[in-house]
Amino acid sequence: MTTILFIEQMLNGLGYGFMLFLLAAGLTLVFGIMDVMNLAHGSLFMAGAYVAAHVHGRTGSFVIGVLSALAVVLVLALVLEVFLVRRLYGREHLAQVLATFGVILVADDAVKLIWGAAPIMASAPALLSGPIELLPGLMYPSYRLLILAAGVLVAVGLYLLVNHTRVGMLVRAGASNRRMAEFMGVRVGQVFSMVFLLGATLAALAGALMGPLTAVQVGMGEEILIPSLVVLVIGGIGSVRGAFVAAMVVGMVDTIGRAFLPLLLRSFLSPTLVSDLAPAMAGLATYALMACVLAFKPAGLFPARG
Amino acid sequence: MPSQFVYKALALSRLAVIAALACSHWAAAHAADAIKVGVALDISGPFATGGAEARDGINLAVKLLGNKLGGLPAEFIQVDTAGSPDQAKQAVDRLIQQSKISFFTGPTPSNVALAVGPALFAAKVPFITSNPGPSQYAGGQCNPYFFGLSYQNDTWDEAAGQHATDKGYKNAFIIAPNYPAGRDHLTGFKRRYKGEVVAEVYSKVGQLDYAAELAEMRASKPAAVYFFLPGAMGINFIKQFVASGLSKDTVLVTSPASADEDTIAAVGEPMLGLFSTSQWSHDLPAAANQKFVSEFRKTYNRYPTFYAAQAYDAIFAMDAAVRDVKGKVDDKPAVLKALKAANFESVRGPFKYGNNNFPVQDYYLRVIGKNAQGQITNKTLTTVLKGHSDAYHEQCRMK
Numbered sequence: 001m002t003t004i005l006f007i008e009q010m011l012n013g014l015g016y017g018f019m020l021f022l023l024a025a026g027l028t029l030v031f032g033i034m035d036v037m038n039l040a041h042g043s044l045f046m047a048g049a050y051v052a053a054h055v056h057g058r059t060g061s062f063v064i065g066v067l068s069a070l071a072v073v074l075v076l077a078l079v080l081e082v083f084l085v086r087r088l089y090g091r092e093h094l095a096q097v098l099a100t101f102g103v104i105l106v107a108d109d110a111v112k113l114i115w116g117a118a119p120i121m122a123s124a125p126a127l128l129s130g131p132i133e134l135l136p137g138l139m140y141p142s143y144r145l146l147i148l149a150a151g152v153l154v155a156v157g158l159y160l161l162v163n164h165t166r167v168g169m170l171v172r173a174g175a176s177n178r179r180m181a182e183f184m185g186v187r188v189g190q191v192f193s194m195v196f197l198l199g200a201t202l203a204a205l206a207g208a209l210m211g212p213l214t215a216v217q218v219g220m221g222e223e224i225l226i227p228s229l230v231v232l233v234i235g236g237i238g239s240v241r242g243a244f245v246a247a248m249v250v251g252m253v254d255t256i257g258r259a260f261l262p263l264l265l266r267s268f269l270s271p272t273l274v275s276d277l278a279p280a281m282a283g284l285a286t287y288a289l290m291a292c293v294l295a296f297k298p299a300g301l302f303p304a305r306g
Numbered sequence: 307m308p309s310q311f312v313y314k315a316l317a318l319s320r321l322a323v324i325a326a327l328a329c330s331h332w333a334a335a336h337a338a339d340a341i342k343v344g345v346a347l348d349i350s351g352p353f354a355t356g357g358a359e360a361r362d363g364i365n366l367a368v369k370l371l372g373n374k375l376g377g378l379p380a381e382f383i384q385v386d387t388a389g390s391p392d393q394a395k396q397a398v399d400r401l402i403q404q405s406k407i408s409f410f411t412g413p414t415p416s417n418v419a420l421a422v423g424p425a426l427f428a429a430k431v432p433f434i435t436s437n438p439g440p441s442q443y444a445g446g447q448c449n450p451y452f453f454g455l456s457y458q459n460d461t462w463d464e465a466a467g468q469h470a471t472d473k474g475y476k477n478a479f480i481i482a483p484n485y486p487a488g489r490d491h492l493t494g495f496k497r498r499y500k501g502e503v504v505a506e507v508y509s510k511v512g513q514l515d516y517a518a519e520l521a522e523m524r525a526s527k528p529a530a531v532y533f534f535l536p537g538a539m540g541i542n543f544i545k546q547f548v549a550s551g552l553s554k555d556t557v558l559v560t561s562p563a564s565a566d567e568d569t570i571a572a573v574g575e576p577m578l579g580l581f582s583t584s585q586w587s588h589d590l591p592a593a594a595n596q597k598f599v600s601e602f603r604k605t606y607n608r609y610p611t612f613y614a615a616q617a618y619d620a621i622f623a624m625d626a627a628v629r630d631v632k633g634k635v636d637d638k639p640a641v642l643k644a645l646k647a648a649n650f651e652s653v654r655g656p657f658k659y660g661n662n663n664f665p666v667q668d669y670y671l672r673v674i675g676k677n678a679q680g681q682i683t684n685k686t687l688t689t690v691l692k693g694h695s696d697a698y699h700e701q702c703r704m705k
Contacts (some may be wrong), residue, residue: 002525004524004525005521005522005524005525008521008524009518009521012517012518012521015517117349117350117354117386117388118349118350118354118355118358119354119538121538121541121542121572123545124545124549129545129548129549130548130549130551131549131550131551133551139524139550139551139552140550141546141549141550141551142549143549144517213514213515213542213546214514214515214542215514215538215541215542217538218350255518258518259518259521259522262507263522266505271506271507271508272484272489272508274508275484275507275508275509275510276484279510
C-alpha cells in the first residue's frame with residue numbers, strides 16, 4: 001500500500017464524515033434539547049438533493065441550485081415544525097417515531113409523484129468536474145474538495161455559534177438541562193424552533209452536495225439516516241462537539257473497512273468471497289465501535305447532560 | 307416543471323381509472339380471446355434506467371403490431387419488480403395464477419431472472435428474456451422454456467477480453483457488482499483476456515460512490531480498466547473516473563450496459579473514445595434494425611439502447627411464434643418449436659439458437675464518437691467474434 005493510496009482513502013473518509021456531521025449536528029440538537037426523535041430528518045436531506053438537482057438542471061447554475069434547495073427545505077421544515085413536530089413535544093418517543101416515520105412515507109411518495117421512481121443523475125458543476133493535483137501523484141476530484149471545504153466551514157461556524165454566541169449559550173443550556181433553563185426564563189420553544197430550522201438547512205445542504213456524488217433517488221434519506229443515528233449515539237446526544245468527533249471516527253472506520261479490508265482479504269480469499277465478506281465486516285465495525293463506546297461511556301463520548 | 311409532472315400524474319391516474327373500468331368490461335367479454343403476456347421490468351431501483359428503456363422498446367413493438375400477436379388480440383400486463391427478486395417472484399406468481407399468461411418477458415437483472423425462472427418453467431410459460439442471460443440457464447440449469455434471445459452474460463465480455471488482448475493491454479483492473487451477472491461478466495472477460503488481471507473487484511449492487519475503488523486503481527496503475535456496471539452505477543463510475551484524473555493514463559473498456567445511449571445522455575463528453583462490445587448497435591445495417599431505430603426515434607425522440615432493442619425483439623419473437631402455431635398457444639410443444647425456429651427478422655440481423663436456447667451470433671466492437679450532426683453516439687467498428695456460442699452450452703443436456 002502506498003502513501004498516496006492511504007492519503008486518498010483518508011480524504012474520502014473525511015468527506016463521508018463531514019456529510020454525516022451535517023446530518024447528525026441537526027439531529028443531535030433537536031433530540032438533545034427538545035427530546036424529540038425526528039426520523040424525517042432524512043427526508044429533508046432527500047428534499048434538498050432533489051431540489052438542488054432539479055434547479056441546477058433547469059438553470060445550469062450549481063450555486064442557484066444549492067441556494068434554492070436551502071430555501072425550499074427551510075420552508076418545508078417550517079411547515080413540518082408548526083404542524084407536526086411542535087405538537088410532539090413531551091409526547092412519548094414511540095409517538096414521535098411513528099409520526100415522523102409517517103412523514104418519511106409521505107415524503108417518499110410525494111417525490112415519486114413529482115419526479116418519478118427512477119433516480120435523477122445530478123451533475124457536479126462543470127468548473128469542478130476535473131481533478132486537482134494535491135501532492136505529486138495525488139490527483140483528487142475537485143468536487144470532493146469542495147465538500148471537505150464546506151464541511152470544515154460548517155463545523156467552524158457551528159462551533160462559533162454554539163460556544164461563542166448568546167443563542168449558542170441558550171442552546172447549550174437547553175441541551176444540558178431543559179427544565180432548569182426554562183425556570184431561568186429561557187424560551188426553550190423558540191430556541192428549539194430555530195435549532196430545528198438550522199438542522200433542516202444543514203440536512204438540505206448535505207443533500208444538495210451529496211447528490212452529484214451518488215444519485216438523487218427515493219430512499220436516499222433513510223440510507224444515510226441510520227449511520228447518522230449511530231453518530232448521534234456515539235457522540236452523545238445533544239453535543240455538537242460529540243457529533244463532530246463521532247462523525248469523523250465513523251467516516252474513518254467505514255472507509256478503513258471499505259478500502260483497506262478488501263485489499264487485505266484479497267491476498268488470501270477469492271474475490272467473490274471478499275466482496276461478500278468485506279462490506280459485512282466493514283458494516284459490523286461501525287456497530288462494534290458503537291457497542292464499545294456505549295459499554296464504557298453509556299451516554300456517548302461527550303454527553304451534553306452532565 | 308414540477309407542476310407539469312403533477313398534471314401528468316393526475317392525467318395518468320385518471321386514465322388509469324378509465325382504463326381499469328374499460329378493462330373490466332373488456333376482460334369479461336374477451337377474456338378467452340386475448341393472448342396474455344406478462345412483462346416484468348425494473349421501473350424503479352438500481353436497474354431502473356434499463357427497465358424504462360425495455361418498457362419503451364416493448365411499447366413500440368406492441369404499437370407497431372396493433373396490440374396483436376400473430377394477428378390475434380393480445381394483452382400485455384406490465385409490472386414493476388424494483389430490482390428485488392422477492393417482489394418479482396410475487397408479481398410473477400400473480401401473473402401466472404391470476405392473469406394466466408401464455409408468454410413472459412423481462413426482467414432487467416440476472417438475479418431476478420434466476421428468481422422467477424422456476425415458477426415459469428413449472429407452469430410451462432415460455433420465458434423470452436428481454437435482457438439477462440445468466441450462465442446457470444445456459445449450462446446445467448438450461449430449460450426448454452427459457453429463451454436467451456439477447457445474449458449470454460459472459461459473451462459480451464469475451465468479446466471485450468478479446469479486444470483487450472488484441473490491443474495488447476498488458477494489465478487490467480476489472481470491476482463489476484456482486485450479483486450473478488457481475489460474476490458472469492468478469493468470468494467472460496478473463497476467459498479471453500491474456501494479460502495480467504491486477505485486481506478483480508466486486509462492488510455492492512447499487513453502489514454509487516466509487517472513491518475507494520478509484521483510489522485503488524490509481525495505486526495499481528493498470529493499462530486498462532474493464533468495468534461492467536449497469537445503469538446508474540456505470541454513469542457514476544465514468545463521471546468519477548474522469549473527475550479523478552485517471553483517464554489520462556488508463557483506457558476504459560466496457561460492455562453496452564455502461565456505453566449505450568442512456569449512459570451517453572447522462573454523462574456526455576467524458577464518454578468520447580469509450581470502447582464497448584455488443585451483439586447489437588443502432589447503426590447495424592439489418593432492415594429490421596433501420597425500421598426499429600427510425601420508429602423509436604420518431605416516437606421517443608432519442609436513440610434506442612440495447613435494452614429497448616432486445617425487448618422489441620422479444621415481442622416480435624412471440625408474434626412469429628403465435629403466427630406459426632396459428633394461435634394455439636396452449637399447444638406447448640408446438641409453441642416451443644416455433645419460438646426456437648425464431649421465424650422473425652431480428653434487429654441484430656440473422657441469428658440462430660444453439661442447443662441451450664442461447665443465440666449463436668456475431669459480436670461487434672463499437673466506439674463512442676461524434677456523428678455527422680455532432681451528436682455523441684456509438685459507431686460500430688469491426689466484428690470481434692463471429693458466429694460465437696457461449697462457453698456453457700456443452701453443459702446443457704438439451705439437444
